[in-house]
Amino acid sequence: MLISPRIPGPEPLAPPRIDTSAAGFTLHGHWTLACMRPHLAALRRILASSSGDLAWDLSGVERLDSFGALLLWRTWGKRYPEMLILPDLLRHAFERIEHPADADSPAAGNKVSRLLARGGQGLLGFLDHLHGMVELIGQVSTELWRLPKHPREIPWLETSAAFYKTGVQALPIAALLGFLIGIVLSYLSALQLQNFGAETFLINILGFGVIRELGPVLVSILVAGRSGSAITAQLGVMRVTEEIDALAAMGVSRHQRLILPKVVALTLVMPLLVAWTSALALVGGALAAKMQLNIDLVSFFERLPSVVPVGNIGIGLGKGAVFGMTIAMIGCHYGLRVKPNTESLSANTTSSVVSSITAVIIIDAIFAVLTRTLGVPR
Amino acid sequence: MSVVELVGVTTRFGRLLVHDHIDLSVHKGDLLALVGGSGEGKTTLLRHIAGLSAPTTGEVKLFGERYDEGSYHVRRLRRQRFGMLFQHGALFSALTVYDNVAFPLRELGGLHEDEVHALVMSRLALVELDPHTAWQMPAQLSGGMVKRAALARALALEPELLLLDEPTAGLDPDRSAGFVRLVRNLHDSLGLTVVFVTHDVDSLLALANRVAVMADRRILACDTPEEIMCLDHAFIDTFFRSLRQRDEPITPWMH
Numbered sequence: 043m044l045i046s047p048r049i050p051g052p053e054p055l056a057p058p059r060i061d062t063s064a065a066g067f068t069l070h071g072h073w074t075l076a077c078m079r080p081h082l083a084a085l086r087r088i089l090a091s092s093s094g095d096l097a098w099d100l101s102g103v104e105r106l107d108s109f110g111a112l113l114l115w116r117t118w119g120k121r122y123p124e125m126l127i128l129p130d131l132l133r134h135a136f137e138r139i140e141h142p143a144d145a146d147s148p149a150a151g152n153k154v155s156r157l158l159a160r161g162g163q164g165l166l167g168f169l170d171h172l173h174g175m176v177e178l179i180g181q182v183s184t185e186l187w188r189l190p191k192h193p194r195e196i197p198w199l200e201t202s203a204a205f206y207k208t209g210v211q212a213l214p215i216a217a218l219l220g221f222l223i224g225i226v227l228s229y230l231s232a233l234q235l236q237n238f239g240a241e242t243f244l245i246n247i248l249g250f251g252v253i254r255e256l257g258p259v260l261v262s263i264l265v266a267g268r269s270g271s272a273i274t275a276q277l278g279v280m281r282v283t284e285e286i287d288a289l290a291a292m293g294v295s296r297h298q299r300l301i302l303p304k305v306v307a308l309t310l311v312m313p314l315l316v317a318w319t320s321a322l323a324l325v326g327g328a329l330a331a332k333m334q335l336n337i338d339l340v341s342f343f344e345r346l347p348s349v350v351p352v353g354n355i356g357i358g359l360g361k362g363a364v365f366g367m368t369i370a371m372i373g374c375h376y377g378l379r380v381k382p383n384t385e386s387l388s389a390n391t392t393s394s395v396v397s398s399i400t401a402v403i404i405i406d407a408i409f410a411v412l413t414r415t416l417g418v419p420r
Numbered sequence: 421m422s423v424v425e426l427v428g429v430t431t432r433f434g435r436l437l438v439h440d441h442i443d444l445s446v447h448k449g450d451l452l453a454l455v456g457g458s459g460e461g462k463t464t465l466l467r468h469i470a471g472l473s474a475p476t477t478g479e480v481k482l483f484g485e486r487y488d489e490g491s492y493h494v495r496r497l498r499r500q501r502f503g504m505l506f507q508h509g510a511l512f513s514a515l516t517v518y519d520n521v522a523f524p525l526r527e528l529g530g531l532h533e534d535e536v537h538a539l540v541m542s543r544l545a546l547v548e549l550d551p552h553t554a555w556q557m558p559a560q561l562s563g564g565m566v567k568r569a570a571l572a573r574a575l576a577l578e579p580e581l582l583l584l585d586e587p588t589a590g591l592d593p594d595r596s597a598g599f600v601r602l603v604r605n606l607h608d609s610l611g612l613t614v615v616f617v618t619h620d621v622d623s624l625l626a627l628a629n630r631v632a633v634m635a636d637r638r639i640l641a642c643d644t645p646e647e648i649m650c651l652d653h654a655f656i657d658t659f660f661r662s663l664r665q666r667d668e669p670i671t672p673w674m675h
C-alpha cells in the first residue's frame with residue numbers, strides 16, 4: 043500500500059496500488075505519470091519481481107496513461123499476459139505504445155572517422171568563414187560603388203541611427219574609461235620617472251602612448267563589446283525570425299539597408315570616439331601629473347605638441363577608422379551566419395566579440411610595423 | 421468540480437480593454453472550444469489560465485487554486501498537471517524535436533532514458549510525425565510539422581488539462597481529423613479536460629461538447645454547439661455560415 047503526498051487541488055487522487063496474491067496481481071488507483079512519480083522507485087521494485095505468466099487484473103484501475111502502460115508492458119515482456127482482465131477503455135493506453143515507431147539517432151561512426159570528420163569540418167568551417175568575409179566585403183563595396191548613382195536609395199536614416207547608437211550613446215562610458223586610464227597611467231609612470239629625475243618625460247610617454255596606441259585600442263575593445271555584439275545579435279535575431287528573408291522578398295538588399303549603414307557609421311564614428319577618449323585620457327593624465335609631480339596643467343598642454351609630432355594624431359584616428367570598419371564587418375559577418383536557433387545566436391555573438399578584438403590587435407601590430415618611421419621625433 | 425474557474429476577469433493593455441468582466445468555468449472532462457474574432461483576447465485568456473500573465477482585476481483559479489497559491493513545490497506540481505500548445509509552437513529552437521518532446525519528461529525526473537525514448541516516439545506517432553523527424557531541428561520543420569511537434573510536447577505528460585491555441589491551424593484536413601480522433605481518444609481513456617481555441621468549424625463540431633463565444637470583450641455565451649448555433653449574433657452567424665451554405669449546392673463563380 044502506498045500513500046500519495048498531496049497533489050495540489052482539492053480532489054485527492056487514489057494513488058497507484060498493486061496487490062499481490064498467489065494467483066496474480068490486482069491493480070488499483072491512478073496509474074498515471076503524475077500519480078506514480080512520488081513512489082516510482084517502490085513501484086519499479088514490485089513490478090520487477092512480478093511476471094507476465096500470472097494473472098493480471100486491471101479492472102480496478104481508474105486511469106492509465108501511456109507511461110503506466112509502458113511500465114506494465116515491459117514487465118510483461120512486451121506482450122499481453124495469458125490471463126488478463128483489461129477494460130476496453132484502458133486498452134487505448136496500450137495501443138499507444140504497443141508498436142513503437144523507431145528511428146535511431148544519426149550514426150555516430152567510429153573514433154578515427156569522427157576525428158577525421160572533426161578536422162575536416164574545422165578546415166571547411168575556416169574556408170567558409172573566409173568565403174563569407176570576402177563575399178561580404180565584395181557586396182559592401184559594390185553597394186558603395188552603386189549608391190552614389192542612385193542617391194534616393196542611400197540609407198540616410200539607418201546610417202544616422204547607427205551613428206547615434208554606436209557613437210553618441212557611447213560617449214559617457216568612453217569618457218569615464220579614458221579619464222580613469224589616463225590617471226592610472228600617469229600616476230604609475232610618474233612614480234617610476236621620479237626615481238630618475240626625468241619627470242618632464244611624463245608628457246612624452248603619455249602623449250605617445252595615449253594618442254598613438256592606447257586610445258584607439260581601448261575604444262576598439264569598448265566598441266567591440268558594445269556595438270559589435272549588438273550588431274551580431276540584431277542581425278542574428280532577424281535571421282531567426284526570418285525578417286531578413288522578408289526584406290529580401292520585398293526586394294530590399296540587406297547589404298544596402300542593414301550592413302552598409304553600420305559599416306559606414308562605425309568607420310566614421312570611431313575616429314571621433316578615439317579623439318574624445320584620448321583627449322579625456324590626457325586630461326586625466328595631466329591632472330594626475332599635477333598632483334604627483336606638480337606639473338602645471340597649462341604647461342602640460344603647451345609642451346605636448348612640441349614633444350609629440352602631430353602625425354601621431356593622424357595615425358591614431360586612422361587606426362580608429364580601420365578598427366571601426368573591422369568591428370562592423372566582423373559583427374555583420376557573424377550576424378548573417380546565425381542559424382535559426384538560440385544556441386547559434388549566442389555562439390555567434392560570442393565569436394563576433396572575440397574575433398573582432400583579436401582582429402583589432404593583429405591589425406594594430408601590423409600598423410605598428412608599417413608606421414614605425416612615421417611621427418617619431420628624431 | 422471546476423478545473424478552470426474565471427471570475428470577473430478584466431484585462432487592460434494600457435488603454436486597450438481586452439476582457440471586460442469575464443466569467444467562465446470549465447468542468448472536468450469538458451472539451452471546451454473558445455471561439456471569437458481575431459484580436460478578441462483568446463490567447464490572452466489562455467495565458468491567464470496557464471498563469472503566464474495575470475488579469476488586471478478578477479480571479480483565475482486552476483484546479484481550484486490561484487496560480488500563485490502554495491509553496492514553490494506545490495506551484496510546480498500544479499504546472500505539471502496541464503500542457504499548453506502555443507499559437508506559434510514555441511518549440512525550443514536549440515533542441516531537436518526529440519529533446520523538445522523529452523524535455524517535460526526529463527524535468528519530471530525518475531524516468532529511465534529508454535522509457536523517455538519509448539514515450540517520445542509514441543507521442544510523435546500520436547501526432548503522426550515521422551520518426552525521423554525526431555532528429556531534426558525546429559527550424560527545419562514545415563509550419564504544420566511545428567504545430568504537431570509542439571502538440572506532442574504538450575501531450576508529453578498526458579496532463580489532466582490541455583490548453584491548445586489553434587491546434588488545427590496549418591494542418592491539412594486529414595491531419596485535422598486525425599487530431600480530433602487523437603484528442604477524443606485521450607479524452608475517453610484519460611478523462612482529459614481540453615480548452616482549445618479554434619477558427620475551424622469542422623474540428624469544433626467534431627470535438628467540442630461546449631463552446632464559449634468571445635465577442636465585444638465578453639463571453640457572449642457558453643453552451644453546447646447546437647445551442648450556440650441557434651443564437652442570433654453577427655459573429656456566430658458568420659462563423660457558422662460556411663456550414664449552413666454547405667447544404668446548398670456549390671455554385672462556381674465562373675461560368
Ligand SMILES: Nc1ncnc2c1ncn2[C@@H]1O[C@H](COP(=O)(O)OP(=O)(O)OP(=O)(O)O)[C@@H](O)[C@H]1O
Pocket residue numbers: 433438456457458459460461462463464465507
Ligand atoms: N503583450 C501585449 N501588450 C499589449 N497588447 C497586447 C498584448 N498581448 C495582446 N495584446 C492585445 O490584446 C488583444 C488580444 O490579443 P490576443 O492575442 O489574445 O488575441 P486572439 O484572440 O488570440 O487573436 P487571434 O485569433 O488573432 O490569435 C489584441 O488586441 C492585442 O493587440
Ligand SMILES: [Mg+2]
Pocket residue numbers: 462463464507585
Ligand atoms: Mg491568438
